[in-house]
Amino acid sequence: MQGNLEVLEGLARRLDISVPVDQLETEVQSRLKRLARSVKMHGFRPGKAPLSAVARQHGAGVRQEVLGETLKTRFGEAVQTHQLKIAGYPRFEPKADQSAAAEMTFSASFEVYPEVKIEALDSGTLNRPVVELGDADVAKTLEVLQKQRRTFAAAERAAAEGDLVRFDYQGTVDGAPFEGGRGEDFAAVVGEGRLLKDFEQALIGLRAGDSKGFDLTFPADYAARELAEKTAHFEVQVKEVQAPVLPPIDAEFAKALGVEDGDVEKLKVEVKSNLEREVKRRVQAKLKEQAMELLLQKSTLDLPRSLVEMEMERLRRMTEADMQSRGVQSMKLSADMFTGQAERRVRLGLILAEIVQANKLAAQPEQVRRLIQDQAQSYEEPDQVVQWYYQSPERMQEIESLALEENVVAWAADQATVVDVATSFDELMGRA
Structure with a gap:
């Protein structure tokens, strides 16, 4: 017999779940007998171990398994009886010492789904x-695709935003070197954000062979926490400046982007789509x-x-x-x-x-x-x-x-x- 539904605070509920001991033991014995037909136990051939030995070794596990399944079944029946919508999983707890009782009684604690009240949305x-x-949006997207496929060529001029600059650098904080503060043949595209903005700005205007010293303060959220908000001095030596070379928007470009016949107009239609x-x-x-x-x-x-x-x-x-x-x-x-x-x-x-x-x-x-x-x-x-x-x-x-x-x-x-x-x-x- 299932107990009454107890309404607790908020969405919490509790039900009493009873399990007849004789019914539980009957199922336990039935499963142990089936298990005895195939179980392997030390000192016995497979399936030849006596039931008492099987019960000693596996009885507790089988009883727990049967109890869990029975509680789940009887809880489901009680939920249907009370027409409840369960949120999450129930927690089962034994109610008292039940060693001599004809029934084992558990309390099932759980939550139910809430009532959802939705106001009219007409004021929202x-x-x-x-x-x-427009065509300008298509053109701008094609420019992005060009940049993704750019190459770089040596430029006999000062570095500008968008150029690839190759350089050596040495950094110090309070006159002492720090981890990650030195590099050789380092290459970066100015303006892409791979370097700190102040570092990138310091490279603009430098030619191959130029050197420059400058101070830089690391931001508060810098990844290397030991450097955050500290001021470093850097010396850079520029080795090479390369200017970007964009591929022309032609048949080869269109083919590279999946237009088999290389029709540029088809490419524009596909980009717009x-x-x-x-x-x-x-x-x-x-x-x-x-x-x-x-x-x-x-x-x-x-x-x-x-x-x-x-x-x-x-x-x-x-x-x-x-x-x-x-x-x-x-x-x-x-x-x-x-x-x-x-x-x-x-x-x-x-x-x-x-x-x-x-x-x-x-x-x-x-x-x-x-x-x-x-x-x-x-x-x-x-x-x-x-x-x-x-x-x-x-x-x-x-x-x-x-x-x-x-x-x-x-x-x-x-x-x-x-x-x-x-x-x-x-x-x-x-x-x-």
């Missing part, structure tokens, strides 16, 4: 960027960001602590795995570092789930297919990418989640006021 505003792509896809993606991302903020502002709910803790742990594991994949020295992170991020993600997840269910916004197969095809267009073999997605339930689940978010954003845009804002391509890309 979403700003939708509107971008008119890629820009249009990127604009669409960025506009949707801007709308999504605003829609999520609006939903957070307009929603009220209690957060299940169990879900937040699970999300904190998931984020911790993901971050550690990402650091390892980047070659960063392995370190143990604290899940508490991700509390704020986890709370936001759980809150948004619960809000989105409520909106999807209440408004029947489930992802449709044709919508999922379109999203996959959109993703695949960025690759040389789109059909293979589409197939790659459909071969993995995990990847398909990611796309379906994107579809649900897309549906919620569209729903929020219908409820709120959407204002079209004329935006340049550079502004949309964050380069203005």
Whole structure:
């Protein structure tokens, strides 16, 4: 017999779960008999060990296994009886000394999903960027592609921004050398940010054979903490200045970018098509960001602590795995570092789930297919990418989640006021 549901503080609940001892022992004995037919034990042939010996060695483990399965089953029955929506996992604890009782009684502590209240969104505003792509945007993108394929040639002039400068350098702090403060035949492109800005500026105007001394103060967030905010003196000797040489936008250039017949006009059409896809993606991302903020502002709910803790742990594991994949020295992170991020993600997840269910916004197969095809267009073999997605339930689940978010954003845009804002391509890309 299952106990009454006990409502604790907030979303916490407790149920009493009873397990008849005779039923438990019957199942334990049944499993031990099955185990005895095949188990290997020292001193006995396989399957020939007496039941008493099997029970002595494996009885505790089998009993724990049966108890766990039984508790899970009876908890599920109780949840259905009380029509509960469980958040996270229950915690089972024995209620008292039950060695002589006909029933073992456990308390199951858990949380339930909260009620999500969402106010009307009609007072909210979403700003939708509107971008008119022109020939200038295509030309600017082609310039970027040219720079990515540039070469360098020796220049008999002073170094300017964009030049490749090869030089030796020696640095000191308070007259003493420091680790990393000396280099020979070091090469860097002025203006690309590989060097500190003040160091790059010091190279401008120098020719091959020139030397120069200058002071530089390291920023407060400098990677080498022992140098942060300290002033160093550098001496540089320039060995060579090379000017960038951009490839012409011609048939060879077009072929290198995947246009088989080398037609430059086809290349421009393809570049514009890629820009249009990127604009669409960025506009949707801007709308999504605003829609999520609006939903957070307009929603009220209690957060299940169990879900937040699970999300904190998931984020911790993901971050550690990402650091390892980047070659960063392995370190143990604290899940508490991700509390704020986890709370936001759980809150948004619960809000989105409520909106999807209440408004029947489930992802449709044709919508999922379109999203996959959109993703695949960025690759040389789109059909293979589409197939790659459909071969993995995990990847398909990611796309379906994107579809649900897309549906919620569209729903929020219908409820709120959407204002079209004329935006340049550079502004949309964050380069203005």
